[in-house]
Amino acid sequence: xxxxxxxxxxxxxxxxxxxxxxxxxxxxxxxxxxxxxxxxxxxxxxxxxxxxxxxxxxxxxxxxxxxxxxxxxxxxxxxxxxxxxxxxxxxxxxxxxxxxxxxxxxxxxxxxxxxxxxxxxxxxxxxxxxxxxxxxxxxxxxxxxxxxxxxxxxxxxxxxxxxxxxxxxxxxxxxxxxxxxxxxxxxxxxxxxxxxxxxxxxxxxxxxxxxxxxxxxxxxxxxxxxxxxxxxxxxxxxxxxxxxxxxxxxxxxxxxxxxxxxxxxxxxxxxxxxxxxxxxxxxxxxxxxxxxxxxxxxxxxxxxxxxxxxxxxxxxxxxxxxxxxxxxxxxxxxxxxxxxxxxxxxxxxxxxxxxxxxxxxxxxxxxxxxxxxxxxxxxxxxxxxxxxxxxxxxxxxxxxxxxxxxxxxxxxxxxxxxxxxxxxxxxxxxxxxxxxxxxxxxxxxxxxxxxxxxxxxxxxxxxxxxxxxxxxxxxxxxxxxxxxxxxxxxxxxxxxxxxxxxxxxxxxxxxxxxxxxxxxxxxxxxxxxxxxxxxxxxxxxxxxxxxxxxxxxxxxxxxxxxxxxxxxxxxxxxxxxxxxxxxxxxxxxxxxxxxxxxxxxxxxxxxxxxxxxxxxxxxxxxxxxxxxxxxxxxxxxxxxxxxxxxxxxxxxxxxxxx
Numbered sequence: 001x002x003x004x005x006x007x008x009x010x011x012x013x014x015x016x017x018x019x020x021x022x023x024x025x026x027x028x029x030x031x032x033x034x035x036x037x038x039x040x041x042x043x044x045x046x047x048x049x050x051x052x053x054x055x056x057x058x059x060x061x062x063x064x065x066x067x068x069x070x071x072x073x074x075x076x077x078x079x080x081x082x083x084x085x086x087x088x089x090x091x092x093x094x095x096x097x098x099x100x101x102x103x104x105x106x107x108x109x110x111x112x113x114x115x116x117x118x119x120x121x122x123x124x125x126x127x128x129x130x131x132x133x134x135x136x137x138x139x140x141x142x143x144x145x146x147x148x149x150x151x152x153x154x155x156x157x158x159x160x161x162x163x164x165x166x167x168x169x170x171x172x173x174x175x176x177x178x179x180x181x182x183x184x185x186x187x188x189x190x191x192x193x194x195x196x197x198x199x200x201x202x203x204x205x206x207x208x209x210x211x212x213x214x215x216x217x218x219x220x221x222x223x224x225x226x227x228x229x230x231x232x233x234x235x236x237x238x239x240x241x242x243x244x245x246x247x248x249x250x251x252x253x254x255x256x257x258x259x260x261x262x263x264x265x266x267x268x269x270x271x272x273x274x275x276x277x278x279x280x281x282x283x284x285x286x287x288x289x290x291x292x293x294x295x296x297x298x299x300x301x302x303x304x305x306x307x308x309x310x311x312x313x314x315x316x317x318x319x320x321x322x323x324x325x326x327x328x329x330x331x332x333x334x335x336x337x338x339x340x341x342x343x344x345x346x347x348x349x350x351x352x353x354x355x356x357x358x359x360x361x362x363x364x365x366x367x368x369x370x371x372x373x374x375x376x377x378x379x380x381x382x383x384x385x386x387x388x389x390x391x392x393x394x395x396x397x398x399x400x401x402x403x404x405x406x407x408x409x410x411x412x413x414x415x416x417x418x419x420x421x422x423x424x425x426x427x428x429x430x431x432x433x434x435x436x437x438x439x440x441x442x443x444x445x446x447x448x449x450x451x452x453x454x455x456x457x458x459x460x461x462x463x464x465x466x467x468x469x470x471x472x473x474x475x476x477x478x479x480x481x482x483x484x485x486x487x488x489x490x491x492x493x494x495x496x497x498x499x500x501x502x503x504x505x506x507x508x509x510x511x512x513x514x515x516x517x518x519x520x521x522x523x524x525x526x527x528x529x530x531x532x533x534x535x536x537x538x539x540x541x542x543x544x545x546x547x548x549x550x551x552x553x554x555x556x557x558x559x560x561x562x563x564x565x566x567x568x569x570x571x572x573x574x575x576x577x578x579x580x581x582x583x584x585x586x587x588x589x590x591x592x593x594x595x596x597x598x599x600x601x602x603x604x605x606x607x608x609x610x611x612x613x614x615x616x617x618x619x620x621x622x623x624x625x626x627x628x629x630x631x632x633x634x635x636x637x638x639x640x641x642x643x644x645x646x647x648x649x650x651x652x653x654x655x656x657x658x
Contacts, residue, residue: 054145069179072172073580074148075100075111076184078162081146082113082139089138093122100162102578106567109153109161110574113139116158132158169573170562176576176638177557181645184580186227190400193231193393194220197328198406200237201313202246202271205320205460207442207450207516208407214505214651215439216405217326218592221649222583223401231329231397235389236317238310238332242271244292247305248284249274251291258304264312268459296337316461323464324498325651336388340380343388344373350424364419368412371420386417390434394427401433403590408438408511437590440513450516464501470518471497474530475658484657492658496522496530499652503529506650507596527600529652532643535603537658539640546616546628553637556630562638563631568609572635575605579642583649592650599646606639 078100086096097118103109116136123130136158143152150163176182196216199205205213216232223230249270254262264270277284295302314330321328344360347353353360358376362383371383393399404414414436421427427434442450450458471493475481481489504521507528508514524530543553564570582598585591615636617627647654 069175070182070185071176071577071580073184073584074164074172074577075102075581076584077146077148078111078113081144081149082115082160084144085139085142086115086119088142089135090119090123092126092128093119096122102574102581103161106571108155110164111162113160113162114158115139116160120158136160164574166564166570169570169577170564172577173562173573173634173638174557176641177562177634178554181579181641183226184584190223190228191231191398192220192223192228192401192403193233193397193399194223194403194405195233195235195389196220196403196405197326198235198237199313199317201310201332202242202267203237203313204268204457205317206457207460207463210460210463210501211439211442211505211510212405212407213320213324213326214502215437215510215592216403217324217328217651218502218506218649219403219405219437219590220327221651222586222592225645225649226583226587228401231399232327234328234330234332236313236330236332238306239334239337239385241289241292242275243295243306243309244288244290245274245278245284246271246309247291247295247302248288249277250305250309257308258301262308264309267309267312267316320460320464323461324502325653333385336385336392337380339388339392340384343384343391344380347373347424352424362420364416364423367416367419369416371416382413383417386413387420390417390421391426394421394432399432402435404436406436406438408440411436411438435590437510439510443513443515445515445517447515464498467497467501467518468493470522471500474522480658488655488657491655495533495653495655495658499529499533499647499654502651503532503596506592509591509593511591527596532599532603532647533652533654534658535606536640536643536647536654537656539606539636539643540656542610542615542636543633546625546633548628548633553633557634557637560630560634562634566613568612569632569635572605572609572639575602576635576638576642579646595646595649599643602639602643602646606636609635 079098082100083098086098090096097115099114099118100111101114103112113136116132116139119135120130120132123135133154136154139160140152140154143149148164148168150165152163153161155161194216196219197209197213199209220230220232250257250262253270254260254264274288278288279285291302295306320326344353347362348360352362353373354363354370355361356370359372360374361370361372363370371387372381373384373387375381390402393402406414418434418436421434422429444450472489474496475484475489475492480492484492500521504516505514521528522530524534543549562573564573578598582595586594613629613632614627615629615632616625617629618624619626644654
């Protein structure tokens with residue numbers, strides 16, 4: 001239907017132009033046109049054709065809106081409509097400002113365009129004095145016919161309040177219910193590399209790795225949902241001088257390691273023992289350095305020792321990743337070893353290396369520190385491996401977007417690496433998006449860096465196990481063990497424990513430090529995963545209580561109009577449809593707490609709706625269902641569907657019963 005309409009619209013345009021051109025051509029003298037008796041007829045016919053063309057255009061817009069399975073970004077669509085009006089109103093401005101935002105107070109409309117005031121300032125700078133209200137009036141007059149605005153009102157100094165059509169919102173909700181929560185239309189599919197987690201081999205994962213892992217996984221899920229091709233990379237520290245001391249210690253402690261797999265149960269303790277010997281025993285230190293050289297020379301026995309140590313670490317890391325449902329590909333520093341030589345050679349050939357006290361460094365203009373790409377002893381550094389990594393991701397992976405998720409303390413390092421990669425011509429920031437998504441530190445409830453009572457770094461597995469214990473205690477305190485089966489109880493325990501740990505992290509602005517508190521994160525009041533998970537299971541239970549199955553809801557979505565007459569129905573419907581706007585904002589700034597805030601707003605808006613609007617009416621004496629308001633059941637279903645997709649992006653697994 002859409003294709004037929006498009007073709008017919010184009011045909012009509014061509015017919016109009018052809019018809020009028022032929023008439024004008026038949027009048028040999030252009031002056032004859034003014035006196036021609038056909039002029040009035042031509043004008044009338046042209047007006048009719050334009051009218052028909054506009055009707056077709058409007059129908060086409062509606063067909064595109066409702067035939068598409070994708071969710072529409074209403075804000076983006078309003079920006080298109082108002083952008084056209086703004087350009088027509090002030091053609092003298094090259095880049096007029098476009099500001100359309102949801103209205104916080106419903107009585108003033110659903111959205112607001114605030115461009116008129118900024119436009120007045122821009123015109124004033126050009127020597128043109130115009131009242132912002134006059135500009136706002138021009139914008140409203142130039143609004144093209146569209147499918148979504150009911151009316152506009154000018155308020156105050158030049159705010160334009162926008163009221164959406166209820167029928168439009170209702171149709172979008174029906175579209176969501178029929179097709180599910182689909183991503184907005186994708187302009188172009190991009191190759192996205194997300195570098196996150198990145199623990200060091202032979203060291204325990206700690207809370208810093210927890211933040212990187214949770215944030216990086218959620219960003220990956222967001223890009224995937226929006227239709228992009230995502231490569232999750234774990235840039236582990238699996239190379240360097242520390243492996244010399246680890247291999248030397250392994251040879252001493254387990255001399256038969258080549259034939260019998262060494263029983264290293266506590267790699268952290270093993271690392272500490274080898275480090276102590278490295279610091280205190282001169283002979284051991286010399287042997288450790290020799291081991292590094294032989295490892296870098298790829299001697300088989302030393303490669304095997306290195307692999308044994310890496311495998312023990314990987315098994316420990318995987319326990320954490322299994323708990324948190326993390327999918328990631330390991331590609332450590334060792335992967336880039338051969339490429340580092342090429343990186344140094346390329347910088348040398350382009351005359352970008354300088355000698356500094358025996359080191360080879362890269363000074364990037366405007367950057368606070370240089371990059372050391374070759375040490376005075378000829379070895380490579382983190383700078384070299386990060387340059388090799390970004391080069392490989394740009395040229396081999398063909399990445400359009402590269403996101404590094406590490407603590408904010410590494411911000412300057414990555415800033416210089418990115419600047420060096422641009423300086424040498426590897427990428428243009430206008431074409432390839434390369435970004436450091438930094439995050440703050442995790443604090444204990446004493447507002448100091450999160451540590452154990454003995455002052456040690458908190459082991460991640462200990463933290464996750466403590467979360468499981470506290471989650472079960474909370475469920476038993478609420479006597480859920482008496483109504484749930486053992487299987488359901490375990491599912492609820494894991495859902496709450498890991499969901500709460502993830503949400504506590506993601507619901508804070510990642511740039512800031514945050515206080516880790518099990519008591520706060522397991523509280524089922526306020527903006528917590530516990531509250532949202534309970535809210536979700538309650539919404540899902542409404543249909544069960546009304547004895548309505550999924551098939552009935554799906555059928556109802558195709559035949560039942562979602563009525564939005566009540567203020568709370570209208571408020572909930574609009575809130576549900578803001579989901580694509582929220583995702584677009586996160587795509588722009590990579591701040592995931594926006595999604596958490598939105599899910600909390602959606603849950604509280606649903607509660608307001610449910611308290612004011614009967615979904616299921618029961619007989620007070622018998623408790624039997626006497627009436628089901630199906631359009632409200634559909635609003636419940638749409639809310640739950642969006643919440644479920646939001647949870648999925650955050651890496652949270654809700655359960656049907658809790």
